[in-house]
Amino acid sequence: MSITIEKVILHKLQMRLKSPFTTSFGTFQDKDFFVVEVIDEKGNVGFGESVAFSSPWYSEETVQTNEHMMKDFLIPLLLEKPIEHPDEVFLRFLSIRKNHMAKSALEGAVWDVYAKRNNITLAEALGGTKEEIDVGISIGIQPTVKDLIEVIGKHVEEGYKRIKVKIKPGWDVDVMREVRNVFPDIPLMVDANSAYTLDDANHLKQLDDLNLMMIEQPLAHDDIFDHAELQRQLKTPICLDESIHSYDDARRAIELGSVKIINIKVGRVGGLSESVRIHDLCQKHGIEVWCGGMLEAGVGRAHNIALTTLTNFTLPGDTASSSRYWEKDIIDPDVTVTDGIIRVPDKPGIGYDINRPALEAFTVDKTVFNR
Ligand SMILES: O=C(O)CCC(=O)c1ccccc1C(=O)O
């Protein structure tokens, strides 16, 4: 039965991370973003979250470009006519170039509505089967190596299944050598967020001695070609994040030999439908995947959890507990991690309730669109 979206509500939120998060491209603490609420003709309510940051550091999208794209192009397209299945949202949005995070926020809310209409979990709607998922944690650049080792120790103690450390020139090989000395056996990886070029290949080769699970996005955010050359020179598997925007990017990167592992971020690739397609392609080619994070609040976190229940998400993702990021999250209950595991919720849709008072408390602006 076709789904008619009657109403879209854009909640603009402002939340503050418990502590600043530093990558090779900048530091975040205050997070502005949109929670998208869609309501269908039966009164089902679905939620999505836009993951763009205020500045275009990770990708070209920002909170403001998301707002422009959703208001002026994407919401009108969504309200134009009914859909039969959420996969159609991605296809309908193809007439608008890129702007994947804006598209994904709306598409995710429609997926939630679709699952709720069918009285199934979002995980089931996506074809996921796992009842619990393994998770790791991503640790930003710290003031000192001593701080880093302390933070890692705390998270290892908490049971996280994999530790990811952000690196940049000047904070890389020597730092990781010290970390490896203190923690000889932990599953460990690094993420460079595009801080290097091919000229750094010899320098990066030193990481090969440290038994890292992978090096994430060492080279340019828009490169697929040079990563293939770097992978020929490195033993450590390369994982791509920023460079993979679509199924076709993934197909080309796999064919060129630029990746052994892909970090799937729903917002980066334009939604859950495209995420599932990339997952399936990788599975066919023996490329492992894991679910990345964008410092999401609870709605985005819930979407990531549902996606991670698909079978080829074999490596722990970045979806840590709500409490690692926020004093108070916008969902009920919070996402909790026990021994590095999240139990996948079994309620229909995203599986968590929206904490309306918390949502209201963080809301700085709200716009309603009717069909
Ligand atoms: O904990 C998270 O949500 C992921 C943290 C993270 O690594 C990250 C955070 C902000 C922007 C980019 C990235 C990344 O995966 O590259």
Ligand SMILES: [Mg+2]
């Ligand atoms: Mg990354």
